[in-house]
Amino acid sequence: MLPTDVPPSHLGPSALLLLQLLLPPTSAFFPNIWSLLAAPSSITHQDLTEEAALNVTLQLFLEQPPPSRPPLHLKDFLGRTLLADDLFAAYFGPGSPSRRFRAALGEVSRANAAQDFLSTSKNDPDQHFDAERLGQGRTRLVEALRETVVAARALDHTLARQRLGAALHALQDFYSHSNWVELGKQQPHPHLLWPRQKLGNLAQVGDHTCFDCHELSCPGNLLGSTLLTSGYFGTHPSKPPGKCSHGGHFDRSSSQPPRGGINKDSTSPGFSPHHMLHLQAAKLALLASIQAFSLLRSRLGDRGFSRLLDISPASSLSFVLDTTGSMGEEINAAKIQARRIMEQRRGSPMEPAHYVLVPFHDPGFGPVFTTSDPDNFWQQLNEIHALGGGDEPEMCLSALELALLHTPPLSDIFVFTDASPKDAFLTNRVESLTQERRCRVTFLVTEDPSRGQGRARREVLSPLRFDPYEVVALASGGEVIFTKDQHIQDVAAIVADSMADLVTLPLEPPVVVPGRPLVFSVDGLLQRVTVRIHGDVSSFWIRNPEGVSQGQEEGQGPLGYTRRFGQFWIVTMNDPPQTGTWEIRVTAKGNPRVRVQAQTSLDFLFFFGVPLEDGPHPGLYPLTHPVAGLQTQLLVEVTGLGSRGNPGHPLPHFSHVVFRGVPDGAELGRVPLEPKGPRERGLLSASLPPTLLSAAGSFSLELIGQDGGGRDLHRAAPQACAVVPVLLELSGPPGILAPGSKAPLSLHIASFSGPQDLDLTTSVNSSFALTSNLSRVRLEQNESAWGRLWLEVPDAAAPDSVVTVTVTATGREASPVAPTNAFLQLLVLAPAPQDQFAAPAHSSGPVLTTASPAFRPSPLVTWGRAGGGPAGNPWWGTLGGVLLLLGLASW
Numbered sequence: 001m002l003p004t005d006v007p008p009s010h011l012g013p014s015a016l017l018l019l020q021l022l023l024p025p026t027s028a029f030f031p032n033i034w035s036l037l038a039a040p041s042s043i044t045h046q047d048l049t050e051e052a053a054l055n056v057t058l059q060l061f062l063e064q065p066p067p068s069r070p071p072l073h074l075k076d077f078l079g080r081t082l083l084a085d086d087l088f089a090a091y092f093g094p095g096s097p098s099r100r101f102r103a104a105l106g107e108v109s110r111a112n113a114a115q116d117f118l119s120t121s122k123n124d125p126d127q128h129f130d131a132e133r134l135g136q137g138r139t140r141l142v143e144a145l146r147e148t149v150v151a152a153r154a155l156d157h158t159l160a161r162q163r164l165g166a167a168l169h170a171l172q173d174f175y176s177h178s179n180w181v182e183l184g185k186q187q188p189h190p191h192l193l194w195p196r197q198k199l200g201n202l203a204q205v206g207d208h209t210c211f212d213c214h215e216l217s218c219p220g221n222l223l224g225s226t227l228l229t230s231g232y233f234g235t236h237p238s239k240p241p242g243k244c245s246h247g248g249h250f251d252r253s254s255s256q257p258p259r260g261g262i263n264k265d266s267t268s269p270g271f272s273p274h275h276m277l278h279l280q281a282a283k284l285a286l287l288a289s290i291q292a293f294s295l296l297r298s299r300l301g302d303r304g305f306s307r308l309l310d311i312s313p314a315s316s317l318s319f320v321l322d323t324t325g326s327m328g329e330e331i332n333a334a335k336i337q338a339r340r341i342m343e344q345r346r347g348s349p350m351e352p353a354h355y356v357l358v359p360f361h362d363p364g365f366g367p368v369f370t371t372s373d374p375d376n377f378w379q380q381l382n383e384i385h386a387l388g389g390g391d392e393p394e395m396c397l398s399a400l401e402l403a404l405l406h407t408p409p410l411s412d413i414f415v416f417t418d419a420s421p422k423d424a425f426l427t428n429r430v431e432s433l434t435q436e437r438r439c440r441v442t443f444l445v446t447e448d449p450s451r452g453q454g455r456a457r458r459e460v461l462s463p464l465r466f467d468p469y470e471v472v473a474l475a476s477g478g479e480v481i482f483t484k485d486q487h488i489q490d491v492a493a494i495v496a497d498s499m500a501d502l503v504t505l506p507l508e509p510p511v512v513v514p515g516r517p518l519v520f521s522v523d524g525l526l527q528r529v530t531v532r533i534h535g536d537v538s539s540f541w542i543r544n545p546e547g548v549s550q551g552q553e554e555g556q557g558p559l560g561y562t563r564r565f566g567q568f569w570i571v572t573m574n575d576p577p578q579t580g581t582w583e584i585r586v587t588a589k590g591n592p593r594v595r596v597q598a599q600t601s602l603d604f605l606f607f608f609g610v611p612l613e614d615g616p617h618p619g620l621y622p623l624t625h626p627v628a629g630l631q632t633q634l635l636v637e638v639t640g641l642g643s644r645g646n647p648g649h650p651l652p653h654f655s656h657v658v659f660r661g662v663p664d665g666a667e668l669g670r671v672p673l674e675p676k677g678p679r680e681r682g683l684l685s686a687s688l689p690p691t692l693l694s695a696a697g698s699f700s701l702e703l704i705g706q707d708g709g710g711r712d713l714h715r716a717a718p719q720a721c722a723v724v725p726v727l728l729e730l731s732g733p734p735g736i737l738a739p740g741s742k743a744p745l746s747l748h749i750a751s752f753s754g755p756q757d758l759d760l761t762t763s764v765n766s767s768f769a770l771t772s773n774l775s776r777v778r779l780e781q782n783e784s785a786w787g788r789l790w791l792e793v794p795d796a797a798a799p800d801s802v803v804t805v806t807v808t809a810t811g812r813e814a815s816p817v818a819p820t821n822a823f824l825q826l827l828v829l830a831p832a833p834q835d836q837f838a839a840p841a842h843s844s845g846p847v848l849t850t851a852s853p854a855f856r857p858s859p860l861v862t863w864g865r866a867g868g869g870p871a872g873n874p875w876w877g878t879l880g881g882v883l884l885l886l887g888l889a890s891w
Helices: 033-037 045-063 084-092 099-114 134-153 157-177 275-308 328-345 374-382 396-406 424-437 467-476 485-491 494-498
Strands: 014-021 317-322 355-360 369-371 412-417 440-445 479-482 502-504 518-522 527-543 560-565 568-573 580-599 603-612 619-623 633-639 653-661 667-672 674-676 683-687 697-706 712-716 721-723 727-731 742-751 756-763 769-772 776-779 783-792 801-811 820-828 847-849 878-886
Touching: 033 619, 045 084, 045 099, 045 157, 045 275, 084 099, 099 157, 099 603, 099 619, 099 633, 134 157, 134 275, 134 820, 157 275, 157 820, 317 328, 317 396, 328 374, 328 412, 328 485, 328 494, 355 374, 355 396, 369 374, 396 412, 396 424, 396 467, 424 467, 424 721, 424 801, 424 820, 440 467, 467 479, 485 560, 502 712, 633 653, 633 697, 667 683, 727 801, 727 820, 742 756, 742 776, 742 801, 742 820, 756 769, 776 783, 783 801
Parallel strands: 317 355, 317 412, 412 440, 440 479
Antiparallel strands: 014 878, 355 369, 502 580, 518 580, 527 568, 527 580, 560 568, 603 619, 603 633, 633 683, 653 667, 653 697, 674 683, 697 712, 697 721, 727 742, 742 783, 756 776, 756 801, 769 783, 801 820, 847 878
């Protein structure tokens, strides 16, 4: 249900400053930056989404001055490119990382682009305002926005961003697929976001709308009518006589009279018969996207909206706690660290915006507790005590899976336990989930795996029983730290360190090899360099580029300060650290672990995709994991370039990406990076080496480049990546889930690397029933299979709750391949009361005006393309001001 409360600052009618493109008077837009290979000067869905989000974020920053810094002024952004890094530096302070914010925008943008690729949405006219289904499209649009609000209020921001991306895609498509622009409209449709208002003036079934057009460009093919229409695409539904087509290379309906089409998706006449109006459609789509973001801000409030887009440099705080009787010291250590973090960061930009707590023991785990209120989190955490139990193993991975599903991406999760996992069968699924969520998991284990005393045990346990923790930690970029009760409070201090947005520096070799030093590089953009060593270590020393060394002695040394807690050492280097090549030598028994971390604003995000040219629009179809045998692109987004901090200075840049095997660190390939779009945007791409994609396995990413002064730069991604053996996709139903309903799900599985003989298993929340018509499949190379699942939602299912469906494909004995997992989260919604969508008494919808007694139009601002594109086009980036009065309380 949509909430009825509206923050006082947003009671309607509310005057919101809208930064508007001033375009010269001049169909879906193409999905993302990869689409620009087909139409280089076009505006993409990615551009529109990210630019709209940046505009509303700037408006939030202007209206809500930071508590400990001077307020922002619009004049400070005049004539500059508007970038996320610059906004964060201006609002939160220099060097404040925008990585999570940019990752959240990436989630929304990829969900937006995926609407053109997913089998359940790409040919659905209701989701693209095609085939004159304008009323149905408006209903689906508003429903997706409602789901965004409900998921965000449930603190499931990944699901909220997926639904937001779908909503924005449909909204933006309206201005490219309909004739709204051709009707001479200069502002967004006033009723599109207001479902109780009639769209009005719609073309009916018998109304002819288009002339026949034999050319690629069709500027005059619309009949001289004032009726609102949209083009038909493909053959479903079929185009009636006299109706317009979408048009372009991929539209089979455009060859049937009346031929041609009306879409304004791109500037290319081969794709868009009304290409000459592409810029005007982009203008209105951007304004409408800003309206949608502003509506969400009004419904969620500033704090809720900030959480939705991760508009904060701070990480989440997520604990998974063993609560059995032997865990008193560990639970106390977690409480101390949580209290310290909350007290030190309260009211500051680094105060966590999201808290997660999941307890476990044997046989139980959960429930998960999530909140954005630090006092509520502390109250819940303070009520946890070590009670009962005492034997080993326990349900640790089940609890961790719950935490991963409720923790925002790019977060740290800390597991406190002294027992091995009873649910080791979940290892692969949890490993896959950490990589999908890009969350780093650190296990603090107060158990020496070589020690036999301690807990009572029902059985003799293997010395390898902690290996599942090692597997999950390695995949996520975290670590397993074994310590003892007397040291746990000191070792737990790494919780606060990890939340300081530290990056992990790559080591060569990545593991300790007897007789060889570990080598790492320090550049001038790093500070707070820390070396962590744990294991059965007899000695170690660290040497800087000038040859100065420091051993394992505790206290202050020539290079930094050393602390020891049992078999765990932390060496904090003096600032600023010496730039150049450093060495570490370790003498130890067994397999000691070494990790070097540092603080820096220069980091990167990455994701994978496959270029597609046979769908409705060319673009890059996003993938969670590369698939064996499927040629895949790597997309890199560098954060923290700091264009405003050093105007006129050369920007750092990365030239190559290195792929290394996990865990051995062997180099699997080295590929040049190709810039995409304006350099300050930091977008780069590379093709994954065929040798990497020849078989399933794990690898890590490292970027190599130079800073503005020509000195070497080296960054590594914390998470390992897995090349999975098959493509496994799980799609949700076209409508919402309601209590007592039965919803169909779609499953697609494909092999590109050879014959596969697979078993398929499913799982879902315990109170839901799930059946499938596909439990085993054999695939030849380049062969696909489709299946159908049915999800039964119980009558007692809580409205506005989230259900998670998992499908796992596992190789049979004749085809021993690593498991592949697909995760799908769906929202159970209560019916929306009619009065929730009633129009406000004071207005028939959004009202555009040029003046108000309380506000004056804003001056001009210049900002750059989000996705690259025509950076040199003078029209893109000129912003003017207009006041938008929105009846926000009625939505």
